[in-house]
Amino acid sequence: MSAIARRRSLPGFGLTMGLTLMWLSLMILIPLAGLFVKTAELSLSEFWATVTAPRTLHALKISFGLAFAAACVNLVAGLLIVWALVRYSFPGRRIFDAIVDIPFALPTAVAGIALTTLFAQNGWLGAPLAELGIKVAFTPLGIFLAMVFIGIPFVVRTVQPVLIDLDAELEEAAESLGASRLQTIRRVILPSLTPAVMTGFALAFARAVGEYGSVIFIAGNLPNVSEIAPLLIVIRLAEFRYADATAIAVVMLLFSFLIILVLNRLQHWAQTRSLAGA
Amino acid sequence: MFRRIVPLLAGLMVATSAQAADVSLLNVSYDPTRELYSEFNKSFAAAYQKETGDTVTIKQSHGGSGSQARSVIDGLQADVVTLALAYDIDAIANKGLLTKDWQKRLPQNASPYTSTIVFLVRKGNPKGIKDWHDLIRPGISVITPNPKTSGGARWNYLAAWGYALKTEGSEDKARDFVGNIYKNVPVLDTGARGATMTFVQRGVGDVLLAWENEAFLAVKEFGKDRFEIVVPSISIRAEPPVALVDSVVDKKGTRAVAEAYLQYWYTKEGQEIAARNFYRPRDSEIANKHAFAKVELFTIDELFGGWTKAQTTHFTDGGVFDKIYKN
Numbered sequence: 001m002s003a004i005a006r007r008r009s010l011p012g013f014g015l016t017m018g019l020t021l022m023w024l025s026l027m028i029l030i031p032l033a034g035l036f037v038k039t040a041e042l043s044l045s046e047f048w049a050t051v052t053a054p055r056t057l058h059a060l061k062i063s064f065g066l067a068f069a070a071a072c073v074n075l076v077a078g079l080l081i082v083w084a085l086v087r088y089s090f091p092g093r094r095i096f097d098a099i100v101d102i103p104f105a106l107p108t109a110v111a112g113i114a115l116t117t118l119f120a121q122n123g124w125l126g127a128p129l130a131e132l133g134i135k136v137a138f139t140p141l142g143i144f145l146a147m148v149f150i151g152i153p154f155v156v157r158t159v160q161p162v163l164i165d166l167d168a169e170l171e172e173a174a175e176s177l178g179a180s181r182l183q184t185i186r187r188v189i190l191p192s193l194t195p196a197v198m199t200g201f202a203l204a205f206a207r208a209v210g211e212y213g214s215v216i217f218i219a220g221n222l223p224n225v226s227e228i229a230p231l232l233i234v235i236r237l238a239e240f241r242y243a244d245a246t247a248i249a250v251v252m253l254l255f256s257f258l259i260i261l262v263l264n265r266l267q268h269w270a271q272t273r274s275l276a277g278a
Numbered sequence: 279m280f281r282r283i284v285p286l287l288a289g290l291m292v293a294t295s296a297q298a299a300d301v302s303l304l305n306v307s308y309d310p311t312r313e314l315y316s317e318f319n320k321s322f323a324a325a326y327q328k329e330t331g332d333t334v335t336i337k338q339s340h341g342g343s344g345s346q347a348r349s350v351i352d353g354l355q356a357d358v359v360t361l362a363l364a365y366d367i368d369a370i371a372n373k374g375l376l377t378k379d380w381q382k383r384l385p386q387n388a389s390p391y392t393s394t395i396v397f398l399v400r401k402g403n404p405k406g407i408k409d410w411h412d413l414i415r416p417g418i419s420v421i422t423p424n425p426k427t428s429g430g431a432r433w434n435y436l437a438a439w440g441y442a443l444k445t446e447g448s449e450d451k452a453r454d455f456v457g458n459i460y461k462n463v464p465v466l467d468t469g470a471r472g473a474t475m476t477f478v479q480r481g482v483g484d485v486l487l488a489w490e491n492e493a494f495l496a497v498k499e500f501g502k503d504r505f506e507i508v509v510p511s512i513s514i515r516a517e518p519p520v521a522l523v524d525s526v527v528d529k530k531g532t533r534a535v536a537e538a539y540l541q542y543w544y545t546k547e548g549q550e551i552a553a554r555n556f557y558r559p560r561d562s563e564i565a566n567k568h569a570f571a572k573v574e575l576f577t578i579d580e581l582f583g584g585w586t587k588a589q590t591t592h593f594t595d596g597g598v599f600d601k602i603y604k605n
Contacts, residue, residue, distance in 0.1 A: 120480035221466040223603040235426040
């Protein structure tokens with residue numbers, strides 16, 4: 001810290017750092033601390049009983065498992081979308097580019113209701129799918145779809161600027177050195193994109209884990225079948241069992257934090273590796 | 279001089295405020311009462327102004343009954359609460375915000391209008407659903423919200439339970455009966471309006487369990503050519519209660535208005551407004567004027583020993599409802 005402080009060339013470190021800490025505390029740390037304080041009302045065994053109840057475990061599995069699957073799909077789909085948007089010029093590109101942001105701006109409940117209407121057994125897409133024997137709305141598949149929907153812009157918007165900045169000369173150089181198209185993608189483009197891709201993945205994943213509004217309408221909400229962890233928290237609140245609700249929230253928080261931490265380390269590792277490679 | 283002016287001024291201020299005070303009340307209510315209260319508030323404000331000269335503005339807040347109760351507990355400054363079930367007001371009373379015997383302060387359990395649980399089916403009743411027993415038939419799909427998150431859904435659940443208890447005769451059989459109904463439930467929406475949407479707009483389910491007033495609204499809104507109401511032989515008397523929040527009205531000095539507001543429900547005009555909005559009025563004369571279906575009704579006090587007991591037996595963590603979903 002003191003090393004940074006001595007070397008800094010711009011004034012205002014003390015003030016900005018102070019404001020940062022204050023703002024972080026007010027907006028994030030203190031509310032989160034409240035979560036832990038409330039949970040502390042439970043004894044350790046009560047806490048354990050709450051978070052290891054079969055229903056809680058199932059809800060956590062649904063939330064984390066489907067969020068992970070949705071983030072994986074978003075990773076691949078997001079990369080393709082970014083590639084098309086950045087590398088090619090086609091009519092309506094700007095409109096497509098703007099459409100990507102819609103899940104950001106749309107109230108999540110509206111998204112959920114729209115998706116449910118579309119995929120219900122009498123919906124435009126739900127009806128033909130139902131004929132094929134695929135039920136989407138009111139099943140875990142519906143939850144997965146909602147999570148894909150809200151996650152996609154995270155991958156696109158984090159990867160897009162990096163791909164734009166990626167020097168075309170690098171690819172030309174690779175090609176002039178005799179690399180095939182596939183080798184160029186694998187050895188040159190993907191490594192430079194990896195850190196951004198992983199950030200996008202982590203963001204999409206984290207958002208999907210905590211998603212409530214868009215999921216709740218399409219989920220069906222049957223305990224042990226299609227009940228997501230955030231709904232279970234809401235249910236515990238409805239029972240006026242605040243401490244049990246926050247206990248589940250704490251588990252989700254810790255688990256998410258752990259996953260994001262791992263992803264961060266991986267991202268760091270990928271970055272140093274790609275720098276060393278370049 | 280000055281000594282004489284101050285009391286004069288003070289007296290003047292009191293006098294003007296007594297002549298035309300401007301009061302505002304916050305009514306924290308549950309979801310499907312929006313239409314009911316916008317009509318009731320207008321009528322009350324007019325009547326109150328005529329009697330006292332004071333102008334009352336009533337602000338309405340709507341949401342799930344349980345979450346509205348939590349907002350009040352967490353500090354929402356509600357002068358009156360008008361919720362879906364007594365248990366939610368009890369929860370506020372348990373935090374000391376109003377007296378615990380609030381239900382005795384107004385006639386009829388402090389619930390000036392009632393409703394009951396009926397079935398909404400598709401036009402022509404293709405599955406021939408006539409009574410609760412039809413809901414456990416295999417292949418019948420029943421739509422009802424989650425009793426954990428919806429106050430209305432708890433009335434549905436208890437209505438089915440009460441029917442089974444009266445016709446089958448034992449708690450064990452009632453448990454099986456209600457369990458079999460929930461086996462036929464493909465979606466547990468979080469609120470009553472969501473369940474109505476699932477049934478009406480998504481086309482899911484053969485029958486929707488609904489409050490009578492909601493069923494009437496749905497038929498009115500979506501057409502007699504698409505839905506019809508089936509009244510079961512036995513159902514529950516749903517009694518949504520009203521109460522003033524002592525700690526708030528005392529702080530804001532609005533006790534008198536809030537009391538008048540709730541009392542207004544028991545006048546002919548108030549009862550008429552309830553009936554017009556498809557709630558069953560307590561006043562039998564007005565009830566007879568509006569054609570409410572005849573049905574054998576039981577109350578939660580008769581069969582379940584009150585809300586607190588019903589809540590702990592059925593809806594708390596590990597209660598009967600949770601056991602239904604264990605298997």
